[in-house]
Amino acid sequence: MKNDHESSKVFEFVKFNEGESIKVFISYPLSMNSTTFHWHHEMEFGLVLNGPIEFYTDDKRYHLKTGDIFFVNSNASHCLQRTKEFNSQLIVQLPPNFCETYFPEMKQTRFLDTVFMQEGEHKPFYDYLFREISGLMQVLYDKGAGYPFKTMSIVNELFYGMLRYTRYEVVDEEKQAKEARNMNRLNRIIRFMQDNYTQKITLSMLAEDEGLDMYYLSHFIKKHLGMSFQQYLNKLRLTKAAELLVHSDKKNIDICIESGFSGYRYFCKALEQEYGCTPSEYKKRYWKERGNSPDLQNINYEGDNNEYTILGLEDTFRGFFEFMYLNRK
Numbered sequence: 001m002k003n004d005h006e007s008s009k010v011f012e013f014v015k016f017n018e019g020e021s022i023k024v025f026i027s028y029p030l031s032m033n034s035t036t037f038h039w040h041h042e043m044e045f046g047l048v049l050n051g052p053i054e055f056y057t058d059d060k061r062y063h064l065k066t067g068d069i070f071f072v073n074s075n076a077s078h079c080l081q082r083t084k085e086f087n088s089q090l091i092v093q094l095p096p097n098f099c100e101t102y103f104p105e106m107k108q109t110r111f112l113d114t115v116f117m118q119e120g121e122h123k124p125f126y127d128y129l130f131r132e133i134s135g136l137m138q139v140l141y142d143k144g145a146g147y148p149f150k151t152m153s154i155v156n157e158l159f160y161g162m163l164r165y166t167r168y169e170v171v172d173e174e175k176q177a178k179e180a181r182n183m184n185r186l187n188r189i190i191r192f193m194q195d196n197y198t199q200k201i202t203l204s205m206l207a208e209d210e211g212l213d214m215y216y217l218s219h220f221i222k223k224h225l226g227m228s229f230q231q232y233l234n235k236l237r238l239t240k241a242a243e244l245l246v247h248s249d250k251k252n253i254d255i256c257i258e259s260g261f262s263g264y265r266y267f268c269k270a271l272e273q274e275y276g277c278t279p280s281e282y283k284k285r286y287w288k289e290r291g292n293s294p295d296l297q298n299i300n301y302e303g304d305n306n307e308y309t310i311l312g313l314e315d316t317f318r319g320f321f322e323f324m325y326l327n328r329k
């Protein structure tokens with residue numbers, strides 16, 4: 001059975017304005033437990049403006065603080081999950097063919113280092129990335145004479161640094177084909193779970209639907225989502241429950257049933273394990289945090305997809321430069 005709220009696409013089509021080869025925006029996760037894994041052809045740099053935030057990519061999970069930077073390879077499954085605090089991040093997206101005339105190998109390049117924190121082994125390269133991303137934002141904001149040349153100069157510097165100072169691999173055609181098959185399978189799995197999480201579904205049902213051994217499927221989900229089938233299923237149900245808790249006047253027991261939990265005690269236990277609170281406490285905390293968050297009704301935004309709000313360009317620049325001022329970078 002299909003659920004309208006959770007039917008958002010797993011594959012994301014990134015639309016660039018005419019003449020653009022780069023897209024920048026600030027996104028605000030709308031839910032404390034956003035769980036939609038997605039992927040797109042574009043490569044992506046992210047700068048956490050207000051953390052901490054949980055970043056999932058392939059089979060890894062990272063706890064990122066304000067100022068940390070992450071990178072997403074082309075067609076890599078990933079997810080940003082809001083924590084107990086208000087979160088936002090600057091996103092810079094580029095098509096993988098931006099350099100095809102002089103570095104066609106980029107389409108086959110997979111970067112293995114994807115998180116760059118302010119402290120630790122990547123500190124020197126973190127400073128390099130932060131300087132280039134900041135410079136890119138300034139150039140895009142100023143739009144001085146010849147700014148497209150400067151823009152692409154900085155983009156080239158970003159990937160020159162990635163190729164020189166981080167680990168990467170070149171993926172051959174056979175491996176690319178295998179990755180494409182895996183992404184198609186993952187797409188089907190996630191769609192099935194998103195469309196049916198309010199029903200009684202099991203790993204064995206999904207394995208039968210895919211024609212796979214249950215053990216293999218369990219390993220496949222863990223590898224690509226960084227969590228088990230049951231963990232992801234619970235997160236989907238918690239996402240729905242959290243939305244109903246704060247945006248409806250339904251009773252907690254009705255929310256429990258509508259979200260797919262088998263019993264009220266199990267629902268409360270799952271919420272306690274994830275957020276350390278009861279359903280009533282979650283609702284109070286949400287509105288308290290919402291009151292301390294930027295007023296999203298007074299800013300211009302491009303849109304949302306029930307998972308996050310995307311700010312328009314003017315407010316993206318404003319948000320970024322406010323971050324720079326407050327953090328004195």
